Each structure stands twice: as C-alpha cells, then as structure tokens.
Amino acid sequence: MIFTETPVPGAFLIDLEKRGDDRGFFARAFCEKEFAKAGLVDRFVQINNSLSAQKGTLRGMHYQLAPAAETKVVRCIRGSLFDVVLDLREGSPTFGKSYGAELSAENRRMMYVPKGFGHGFITLADDTEAFYFVDEFYSPAHERGVRWNDPEFAIEWPIAPVVLSEKDANQRDFDPAWHLTA
Structure with a gap:
C-alpha cells in the first residue's frame, strides 16, 4: 500500500500497490503491519456499507466524540464519489x-x-457504493455532525447536492460547545 498524507495532517490517501500480470493484478487493501508501520490505526471493529442510488447524494459531515471517536478507512467499490475530511481537532493548526x-x-x-x-461525501455517479x-462501535450519544455547507468551513464540493437526508440538511451551524463536547 502507498500512504500519502493529505494537506490536512493525519488524514491519508491510500493507494493499492498492485502486482500484475496478464491475468490482472493482486494487491493488499489492508495489512495490519503496514498500517502500524505508517503510524495508523490497525484494528477495526465494524465494516459499514452504503449505497447511494442517485448522483449528487450527499452524506455528511459526520463524526463521533471521545470516547467513541472513530477512525475510518473509506473505499468506493462501485461508482464514484468525492470524499471529504474536515479537521475538527481542538488546538490543531x-x-x-x-x-x-x-x-x-x-x-x-x-x-x-482519523479520530x-x-x-x-457526495456521489459523482448513480448507484455508488462505499465500504x-x-x-469504534457506533454510539448515538456521541454522534455529531457539521452542516455540509456551514460557512465556518466553506467546504468546496465539486457538484451541488441533489439528495440530502433530513438529518444532514438540518445539521446545526458550528458551535464548539456542542460540536466538541459530549
């Protein structure tokens, strides 16, 4: 695997290191030793799967507070999506x-x-599926969300959303007292 740190330290893009021949290729999508060597979380307790039927479906921006804060590794297995991370670590530069x-x-x-x-993400094709x-296990009491278009963060989405859940559409404006404390 090839780990490339993004401009937001702590978040990484991970590309497969393919070994191929005339049959196709083989690559590891996860290796505990390689994740640990890169200083990343190397133990996972859940695998979640989402399917978005329509291009322009926006899901996010979601996270959980400590002690249930989550690290995720996200992969698109069908279609295409624009995946976004937002640094909400208190005191982070x-x-x-x-x-x-x-x-x-x-x-x-x-x-x-990372936690x-x-x-x-927003889907860039119909019938987009992500793993x-x-x-960490899902904890409704620790769940939080930031509105996808909160002016505090000005996230640049490549297309306008067409489908948005009621929950995501009605997320609060950012307020550190609520967003960063349990």
Whole structure:
C-alpha cells in the first residue's frame, strides 16, 4: 500500500500497490503491519456499507466524540464519489480545514479519516457504493455532525447536492460547545 498524507495532517490517501500480470493484478487493501508501520490505526471493529442510488447524494459531515471517536478507512467499490475530511481537532493548526479527493471503483483509492475529523461525501455517479472500516462501535450519544455547507468551513464540493437526508440538511451551524463536547 502507498500512504500519502493529505494537506490536512493525519488524514491519508491510500493507494493499492498492485502486482500484475496478464491475468490482472493482486494487491493488499489492508495489512495490519503496514498500517502500524505508517503510524495508523490497525484494528477495526465494524465494516459499514452504503449505497447511494442517485448522483449528487450527499452524506455528511459526520463524526463521533471521545470516547467513541472513530477512525475510518473509506473505499468506493462501485461508482464514484468525492470524499471529504474536515479537521475538527481542538488546538490543531489545521482546525477547520478540509480536503477532498475522488474515490472510485476504478481508482480503488481509499481515504483514511482519523479520530477528530468530520467525514462526508457526495456521489459523482448513480448507484455508488462505499465500504467503511471503523475502529469504534457506533454510539448515538456521541454522534455529531457539521452542516455540509456551514460557512465556518466553506467546504468546496465539486457538484451541488441533489439528495440530502433530513438529518444532514438540518445539521446545526458550528458551535464548539456542542460540536466538541459530549
């Protein structure tokens, strides 16, 4: 695997290191030793799967607070999506900065989303499916979200959303007292 740190330190793009021949290729999508060597979380307790039927479906920006804060590894297994991470770590020099990249079934790229980051994506094709490896169990009491278009963060999405859940559409404006405390 090839780990490339994004402009928001702590978040990584992960590309497969393919070994191929005339049959196709082989690559590891996860290796505990390689993740540990890169200083990344190497234990996951859940694998989540989402399917978005329509291009322009926006999901996010979601995260969980400590002690249930999550690290995620996100991979698009069908279609294409624009994946976004948002640094919400208190005291971070890049607090409020975001980074996005296209993940697709074709490029097989993954996004490593560390604890303390918000995460979301918008689909760039119909019938887009994503897999998320998560290192903590879902905890509704610790769940938080940042509005996808909160002016505090000015996330640059490549297209306008067409489909948005009621929950995501009605997220609060950023307020540190609520967003960063349990």
